[in-house]
Amino acid sequence: MVRSYEDRLSKVEERLDKVEERLAELAEIVRSHEERLARLEEAVSQLTRAVGELAKAVAALDRRVLALGARRGVESEEAFRRAMRGVVKEILGVAKVERWSYFDAPFRLPPPRGARGPGTPAASREGPAAGSQRARRAEGPRPA
Numbered sequence: 001m002v003r004s005y006e007d008r009l010s011k012v013e014e015r016l017d018k019v020e021e022r023l024a025e026l027a028e029i030v031r032s033h034e035e036r037l038a039r040l041e042e043a044v045s046q047l048t049r050a051v052g053e054l055a056k057a058v059a060a061l062d063r064r065v066l067a068l069g070a071r072r073g074v075e076s077e078e079a080f081r082r083a084m085r086g087v088v089k090e091i092l093g094v095a096k097v098e099r100w101s102y103f104d105a106p107f108r109l110p111p112p113r114g115a116r117g118p119g120t121p122a123a124s125r126e127g128p129a130a131g132s133q134r135a136r137r138a139e140g141p142r143p144a
Contacts, residue, residue, distance in 0.1 A: 088094045
């Protein structure tokens with residue numbers, strides 16, 4: 001009986017040795033992960049500082065662009081657009097730069113049912129946007 005207990009004890013000791021070896025391996029893995037984590041935290045810190053500096057630079061550029069536009073006024077608006085088109089295409093690498101113009105149609109209430117008056121037949125024939133189309137024709141073509 002003592003012999004069986006000694007055999008069981010030796011097996012338990014072997015298992016304990018294996019557990020201790022595995023524990024040592026895991027402790028080494030944890031140490032390497034801690035070192036890696038410290039390096040990553042430093043990298044994140046550097047990137048955070050860089051993003052802050054870039055945000056300040058973009059804000060300064062924005063102020064300068066706005067100041068240029070305000071200083072030069074409407075008379076040189078097209079030259080300013082050409083310069084900005086060059087910046088956007090060549091420096092920022094955007095493939096397409098275009099100008100959009102939007103025109104809002106004036107809001108008009110529909111005439112009451114059965115009402116007849118000036119403008120009613122024209123409004124029903126041309127639709128609600130006809131007034132804004134006539135205004136655009138009267139203004140002439142806009143530069144794009």
